[in-house]
Amino acid sequence: MSFEAISNFVAAILTLFIFSFLYKDNPFYKFAEALFIGVSMGYAIPLVYENAFMPFVYTPIFVEHKFIIIIPALMGSLYIFRFTKNLSWLSRYPIVFGMAIVGMGVPMSIHSSVLVQMRSAMLPMDNINTIIIFIGTVTILLYFFFSKAHRGFYGKVTNVGVWFLMVGFGASFGYTVMARISLLIGRIQFLVGDWLGLIK
Amino acid sequence: MKRQIPLIIVICMGFLFAAHTFIPHKVSADFYTWWQSWSKAISPFAVFLGVMSLFMVHSTKISRKLPNWQFSVITLAALVFTSFSGFMWGTMEGTPFMWLFKNVQMPMGATMFSLLAFHIASAAYKAFRARSPEATVLLVAAIIVMLGQVPLGTQISEWIPETSKWILNVPNLAAKRAIALGVGLGMTATSLKILLGIERTYLGGGE
Numbered sequence: 521m522s523f524e525a526i527s528n529f530v531a532a533i534l535t536l537f538i539f540s541f542l543y544k545d546n547p548f549y550k551f552a553e554a555l556f557i558g559v560s561m562g563y564a565i566p567l568v569y570e571n572a573f574m575p576f577v578y579t580p581i582f583v584e585h586k587f588i589i590i591i592p593a594l595m596g597s598l599y600i601f602r603f604t605k606n607l608s609w610l611s612r613y614p615i616v617f618g619m620a621i622v623g624m625g626v627p628m629s630i631h632s633s634v635l636v637q638m639r640s641a642m643l644p645m646d647n648i649n650t651i652i653i654f655i656g657t658v659t660i661l662l663y664f665f666f667s668k669a670h671r672g673f674y675g676k677v678t679n680v681g682v683w684f685l686m687v688g689f690g691a692s693f694g695y696t697v698m699a700r701i702s703l704l705i706g707r708i709q710f711l712v713g714d715w716l717g718l719i720k
Numbered sequence: 721m722k723r724q725i726p727l728i729i730v731i732c733m734g735f736l737f738a739a740h741t742f743i744p745h746k747v748s749a750d751f752y753t754w755w756q757s758w759s760k761a762i763s764p765f766a767v768f769l770g771v772m773s774l775f776m777v778h779s780t781k782i783s784r785k786l787p788n789w790q791f792s793v794i795t796l797a798a799l800v801f802t803s804f805s806g807f808m809w810g811t812m813e814g815t816p817f818m819w820l821f822k823n824v825q826m827p828m829g830a831t832m833f834s835l836l837a838f839h840i841a842s843a844a845y846k847a848f849r850a851r852s853p854e855a856t857v858l859l860v861a862a863i864i865v866m867l868g869q870v871p872l873g874t875q876i877s878e879w880i881p882e883t884s885k886w887i888l889n890v891p892n893l894a895a896k897r898a899i900a901l902g903v904g905l906g907m908t909a910t911s912l913k914i915l916l917g918i919e920r921t922y923l924g925g926g927e
Contacts, residue, residue, distance in 0.1 A: 527819065527822070527823045528823075530823050530824065531822075531823040531824070531827040532827075534824060534827055534828050534831075535827050535828070535831045538828055538831040538832055538835065539831060539835070541835060542835070542838055550788060550791050551791065551794060552828055553791070554791035554792070554794040554795040554798070555794055555795070555798050555824065555828070556824075556825065556828040556829070556832065557774075557795050557798075557799075558794065558795040558796065558797065558798025558799040558802065559798045559799075559802045559820055559821075559824050559825045559828075560825055560829070561770065561771065561774055561799050561802075561803075562798060562799040562800065562801065562802025562803040562804075562806070562820075563802055563803075563806070563817075563820070563821055563825055564767065564770075565767060565771065565799075565802075565803040565806065566803055566806025566807055566811050566817065567806070567811065568764050568767045569764070569806075569807070570811060572760070572763055572764035573764040576757070576760035576761050576763070576764065577761050577764060580757075580761070589757070589758075589761050591758075592757075592758040592759075592761035592762045593761055593762075593765075595758075595762055596761065596762035596763070596764065596765030596766070597765055597768075599765050599766060599768050599769050600768055600772070602769060602772075602924075603772055603773075603776065608924065608926055609722035609723070609926060609927060611924075612722075612723075612726040612923055612924065613726060613729075614762045614765065614766075615726075615922060615923075616726040616727075616729045616730045616922075616923075617729070617733075617755075617758065617759065617762060618759055618762065618763075619730050619734075619914065619922055620729065620730055620733030620734050620736075620737060620755070621734075621737060621755075621759075622730070622734055622737075622911040622914045622915055623733065623734030623735055623736065623737030623738040623739075623740075623911075623915055624737040624738065624740065624741055625907065625908075625911040626738055626908055626911045626912055626915065627738060627741040627742065628741065629904050629907040629908045629911060630904065630908050632904070633900050633901065633903055633904020633905075633907060633908075634901060634904040634905060634908070637897050637900050637901050637904065638901070640897070641897060649886075649889070649890045652890050652891065652894065653890055653891075653893055653894045653897070654894075655894070656890075656891055656893075656894025656895060656898070657894045657897050657898045657901070660894065660895060660898035660899070661898050661901060661902070664898075664902050681898075682854060683854065683857060684891050684894050684895050684898075685895050685898075686854045686855075686857040686858045686861070687857060687858075687861045687887060687891040687892060687895065688891065688892045688894070688895025688896060688899070689858055689861075689895070690857065690858040690859065690860065690861025690862040690865065690887075691861055691862070691865045691887055691888055691892040691895075692892075693840070693844075693858065693861075693862040694861070694862035694863070694864075694865035694866040694869075695865065696836075696840065697837065697840050697841075697844075697862065697866060698866055698869060700833060700834055700836045700837035700840060701834075701837050703830050703831075703833050703834035703837070704834035704837045706830060706834070707827070707830055707831050707834050710827070
């Protein structure tokens with residue numbers, strides 16, 4: 521048995537263990553699940569060390585001799601205190617240092633999600649599609665306005681918004697199904713082709 | 721003071737960043753660069769939180785012999801072995817670390833996500849059984865969009881890809897735009913609440 525065949529065997533067995541959940545929750549699935557969590561977390565640690573710790577902490581301090589970086593490194597190590605009873609307040613400092621970026625988030629979210637979308641919505645209504653888009657956007661926004669009861673004429677208008685939302689959700693649902701089915705096809709191709717060699 | 725000082729840091733630095741967006745002066749640009757280098761130096765330590773949390777949860781399960789504690793041993797052993805192999809033999813192609821990624825982590829991740837195809841099919845069946853007009857509209861839109869992306873759709877009718885394109889470009893665009901506007905307003909409101917010290921849950925519990 522070649523090394524590649526052993527590798528494929530391991531991957532195939534673990535794939536089948538996960539698929540066994542379709543029957544019901546069982547020890548094989550639980551084993552694969554536990555292994556997946558451990559390997560995923562274990563995979564992240566050396567990558568964080570190589571791609572974040574080495575270039576942004578070790579190299580500036582020990583290679584470039586920027587000793588000021590010791591301060592944020594010490595601040596980062598305060599995260600450990602999150603799990604202590606008396607000193608957990610110390611872990612707030614690295615968190616709030618990162619949270620400060622919300623100041624930039626206010627104008628940026630107004631610009632990217634509100635103003636840009638509003639500008640794109642303000643098109644000349646010279647064809648039926650732009651009129652439908654305008655009606656859809658306004659009625660959905662009205663649907664999400666909960667300060668007024670959805671009754672009478674207003675209720676009918678917001679109901680139009682619900683129909684637009686359903687079409688939008690349907691499109692997203694269709695795309696999600698296609699993405700998952702494509703993953704499923706990939707796994708079945710692996711099992712039948714790479715592992716069992718039944719398809720070339 | 722254990723809560724007030726962090727709060728003051730967020731408010732002061734937050735307003736400085738808000739000002740930096742409108743006034744990109746050299747002083748504020750330098751301040752932003754300084755913040756970035758410090759943030760990058762702080763961020764790798766956050767992985768401690770994840771590892772420690774996982775260790776604490778699973779070691780408690782093992783020590784108390786809670787139901788299915790044996791699987792916690794597997795999780796911790798896999799964590800230790802995978803990270804050890806990364807530090808010991810490197811993370812390049814051909815190392816045990818990459819073998820674990822290609823033959824353990826990646827196949828299981830893809831299979832885990834592909835399981836959702838079955839759950840989605842079950843959810844679609846339940847929605848269809850509900851027989852409400854809204855659920856029917858959702859399913860019809862989903863079916864047309866799916867058929868519009870595959871050759872089968874064109875074989876059934878020339879109109880299916882055209883209708884699929886229209887659904888995506890017109891009613892779907894209206895829905896996505898309205899949702900984006902709502903999300904944008906929500907993000908702005910939440911950011912303002914943090915900036916003004918109204919939202920404090922990120923500080924955690926305790927004093």
